[in-house]
Amino acid sequence: MHNLGIAITGSGSAVPATSLHNQRLTELVETSDDWIATRTGICQRRLALPSESLSVLATAASNQAIASAGIKPEDLDLILLATSTPDDLFGSACQVQAKLGAIKAVAFDLTAACSGFVFGLVTAAQYIRAGVYQNVLLIGADILSRWVDWQDRRTCVLFGDGAGAVVLQASKSDRLLGFALKSDGTQNHYLNLGYTGSSQELLSGINVTKGAYQPITMNGKEVYRFAVQKVPEIIDKALFQANLTVDQIDWLLLHQANQRILDAVAQRLNIPEDKVISNLAQYGNTSAASIPLALDEAVRQGKIKPNHIVATSGFGAGLTWGAAIFQWGR
Numbered sequence: 001m002h003n004l005g006i007a008i009t010g011s012g013s014a015v016p017a018t019s020l021h022n023q024r025l026t027e028l029v030e031t032s033d034d035w036i037a038t039r040t041g042i043c044q045r046r047l048a049l050p051s052e053s054l055s056v057l058a059t060a061a062s063n064q065a066i067a068s069a070g071i072k073p074e075d076l077d078l079i080l081l082a083t084s085t086p087d088d089l090f091g092s093a094c095q096v097q098a099k100l101g102a103i104k105a106v107a108f109d110l111t112a113a114c115s116g117f118v119f120g121l122v123t124a125a126q127y128i129r130a131g132v133y134q135n136v137l138l139i140g141a142d143i144l145s146r147w148v149d150w151q152d153r154r155t156c157v158l159f160g161d162g163a164g165a166v167v168l169q170a171s172k173s174d175r176l177l178g179f180a181l182k183s184d185g186t187q188n189h190y191l192n193l194g195y196t197g198s199s200q201e202l203l204s205g206i207n208v209t210k211g212a213y214q215p216i217t218m219n220g221k222e223v224y225r226f227a228v229q230k231v232p233e234i235i236d237k238a239l240f241q242a243n244l245t246v247d248q249i250d251w252l253l254l255h256q257a258n259q260r261i262l263d264a265v266a267q268r269l270n271i272p273e274d275k276v277i278s279n280l281a282q283y284g285n286t287s288a289a290s291i292p293l294a295l296d297e298a299v300r301q302g303k304i305k306p307n308h309i310v311a312t313s314g315f316g317a318g319l320t321w322g323a324a325i326f327q328w329g330r
């Protein structure tokens, strides 16, 4: 008889060593430390050097998560890599599988931008609930520094690089208490990393497109508005499904996009400031990595303890958004 509940039993994270402080961005674009800090809460971010790669960062975070769960790479049945910036457009999860030596695990990428970790959590949970897999590694990792226009002050000040990972295991008691996921492609144009190309004649009468992915473009105001409205709604929905009330939440763990979004969501939900996890001052917006990176830090700092109830929400390009309520630990 299978255990069909889900427990999140380990976490890990990894960031590049190189830091970039706000002040140094003034050498690139017309901005100021004060503008960035007051509008976003970000003070610095980590940047991957050319010698670093998404799969190496993801593997480092994964090794920590596997060790803290007390299992071995060869115990893994599934590796899900949530990323929008793979080393290879065909996916980077298999490279992580090889680097870890997770010989038994099937591995694939999942693309849902800054919602990738929450979407991955729910995806992983379905395999466990169906009794198909018992040990799943979920990674959120992004290197957006390779995809921003460093001349565009509206976006280049926001993002940073990093990776976070968790291990989910089949368990008698189910620790994923509730979730809700949403997508709205009609608002897709507010946040893109799109491919553009031009028509090229391949053979007489047959044209193909030759081009490249273009740097990130974002309508910050619209994405801000969307986040502040939709994130409290979806957390409420996930809480309802979990049969919990807001005051039973120990920690609010949001995608680390902007401190003002964190504050506004907490205020709308009536969650006190001291329950809000925030590390974006140090790392900026690390996209799919931001939730597991902040989760791992909070666990290692002893803030998130076994049995604590965490409400998490990711939101971003797609547009996509989602929330999950889980109880930390076995």
Ligand code: UT7
Residues within 6 Å of the ligand: 030, 031, 032, 035, 036, 039, 040, 114, 153, 154, 155, 157, 219, 220, 221, 223, 224, 227, 257, 258, 261, 285, 287, 315, 316, 317
């Ligand atoms: O991870 C995916 C989800 N992404 C998000 O959640 C991002 C959501 N959006 C935001 O966090 C905010 O909208 C931003 C931080 C991106 C922008 O903050 P804002 O308060 O919405 O600023 P704004 O876009 O309204 O710009 C205000 C002013 C503009 O100047 P004018 O038109 O008022 O003269 C901008 O040109 O600030 C200017 N500005 C800057 N000034 C200095 C924009 N970027 C900068 C900058 N430095 N880096």
